[in-house]
Amino acid sequence: MKKSLLALAVGALLAMPCVLHAEEIEIQLVEVIQMTPLSGYDPLDDPEQSEPTPTRPNDFRATINGNTLSIEKREEAIPSAQATVVNATTGGVVVNQQFTTTLSEQISAQGVYALRIETAGGALVGQFVVQ
DSSP: OHHHHHHHHHHHHHHSOOOOOOOEEEEOOEEOOOOOOOSSOOGGGSGGGOOOOOOOGGGEEEEEETTEEEEEEOOTTOOOEEEEEEETTTOOEEEEEEESSEEEEEOOSOEEEEEEEEETTEEEEEEEEEO
16 A cells, blocks of 8 residues: 555656756866876976876866756867766766867756766866756
């Protein structure tokens, strides 16, 4: 009896229209720390082999507004970036795109997503939810 009442209550909730409040939320980006090899070679000793400036969280602004993901590049010294968005539940890639200034993508399914922004100088990661 309790299970059937619970099933009816859940069914009633699912039948109700889902109203999304469009509110822009900034996605916190975190720098991916990359380990350098413990060899005696330092690329800074050789100007031809020097590493690009590391990518920092404030180099990009990523927001989610309803189901629209927007990424804006703030640092002019970064020529381009690669954005990858993966559905955390299914592991499916929903966005895998290179961009130079901004990127705006619609995320069609509800769920939790992982965002990765890669540049020549490193990577940033973040997580967001589409309801």
